[in-house]
Amino acid sequence: MDTIEKFNRHVMSTYGRLDIVLDKGQQQTATAEDGKQYIDFGSGIGTNSLGYCDKDWADAVCAQVRSIQHTSNYYYTKVQADFAEKLCSATGYSKIFFGNSGAEANECAIKLARKYSFDKYGKDAQRNMIITLVNSFHGRTLATLSATGQEVFHNYFFPFLEGFVNVEANNIDDLKAKLEENKGRVCAVMFEFVQGEGGVCPLTQEFVDAIFEECAKDDILTIADEVQTGVGRTGAVLTSKLFGVKPNITTLAKGLAGGIPIGACLADESCCDVLTKSTHGSTFGGNPLACAGGNVVIGKVSDPAFIKEINRKAELFRSELAKIDEVEGVDGMGLMIGVRLKTKKASDILAKCADKGLLILTAKEKLRFLPPLNISDENIIKGMEILKEILDEK
Ligand SMILES: Cc1ncc(COP(=O)(O)O)c(C=O)c1O
Missing domain, CATH: 3.90.1150.10 (Aspartate Aminotransferase, domain 1)
Structure with missing residues (x-):
């Protein structure tokens, strides 16, 4: 055969x-x-x-294979600590949660945003809605499919997760209207700077600025899905830098470890301590091989x-x-x-x-x-x- x-x-x-x-x-x-x-x-x-x-990447990953290939998150590893430090320093974020894929990085961001509002405003406020964009793509798990603003993905697997509202990309009026309609209920706005799976469609500077202005008025977190655009891809360590903004949360995956499965949810000072012990986890998250590969990638991309x-x-x-x-x-x-x-x-x-x-x-x-x-x-x-x-x- x-x-x-x-x-x-x-x-x-x-x-x-x-x-x-x-x-x-x-x-x-x-x-x-x-x-x-x-x-x-x-x-x-x-x-x-x-x-x-790549020689440097392969040498680092092979050395790690021969040293220790995995530990559970019951323990610490130096390679994960080194990688987290390098990634925080290259991106300006405070803390990171490591998973294994883009979808998982976004799941983490969704959970983090909801818990941020839950902790601050209480359960009764039901401040749990997330605005995402029409034509977006955020992953294949049920939550990230629900977040994805393309009807073609919303089939077969009913019921999808509640609490996602879509706004047309680059339509500031639509953004303002949906925020107004759902006032007091929105915990985050999530977007890709360039919609990758949606057809390589960049957001306009005006629309990005409007997201940040509107979110700042109402303590709404900004989540940049940089799974495809991040880690040097668009000509900067993060695409947010090219737009001159700093999202509260950035998610990374794809190229971050140079071809080893990885996902990362990066959070700024305002929300980096929201996910506490036992509220989130991943068996393989922060795997030493991925971190060893990631160390080389981020080392090069930071130059x-x-x-x-x-x-x-x-x-x-x-x-x-x-x-x-x-x-x-x-x-x-x-x-x-x-x-x-x-x-x-x-x-x-x-x-x-x-x-x-x-x-x-x-x-x-x-x-x-x-x-x-x-x-x-x-x-x-x-x-x-x-x-x-x-x-x-x-
Ligand atoms: C912007 C974006 N977010 C999330 C994902 C999902 O990533 P993964 O396939 O690693 O779960 C992708 C995959 O194409 C993506 O482009």
Whole structure:
């Protein structure tokens, strides 16, 4: 039985996969079982932030494997303490809860926001509603699906969690109206600075400013879901810095540990002590391997020279894309890139790129690139040549 047959026989078919079995990777190139090589503009949906098997990252993770691979949270580990300190110092947050995925980081943020209001205003106030945005994506657990502002996800799994109200992204009037309608009941507003799964759609500065102004009036917490936009992806350690704001809570996952499962909920001084003993937990949260990988990632991303390079590479992508006739426009920030096409279908292009040795992603009707943050100029150019050839086909 070959790999794909075995896989499909035993693994639930929840994904639309390409018929490629990836076996190895080095830097930005993945190699399949049959030896075919692929330049990777997707990096495992933005997780392999330093590419495949980056030497510093692999050395740190391998050393950790040989030292201690896991302890429960009954105990402390130095590697988790070091990572938490580095992450707090790079982001300006006070304390962190570690989980294993973006959905879990957001679950933590939702629980934290509700308990913040419960502790401060009491159970009877029922100050537990969270405003999220239309077209958002916050994860696949029931709470994070309930938070997700896309109707397409609100099916089958009834009943969904109560207490989420959606506001149209970039519509300040809608935001104000929904806050007014639910006055005294809202504990948080949660948003992505650039809606990733929603199609690489950035918020406007005016809308972000309005969220912070409105929330400040009524002790409403701001939660930035930076699971996709965080850790250097948009050309800053956190995208909030580019918007000049400081959310009370930021959630991170994807690229944070360079390809090892991790999720992190970062809280500022106002709410970092809300989750107390036994109110939240995770068996694997803060796993030493993830923290060892994360230490290397955050170490690199905290270096201004590394961030400068991300922004230079982002420009290179954009200038190469500008040379392609079929490209209608480019959205996103930094190395979170959404490409609008004039006539062609994104899913067809994705399959054709894979045939020619380039791995890309899509988001809604756009092509999406989330390449490794340290991708070489050479591989950007090579990948763009493949894409150009496909998009130029008549
Ligand atoms: C903005 C955002 N939040 C949350 C998630 C969920 O992350 P995970 O799949 O790690 O649970 C994703 C995943 O794509 C995401 O893009």
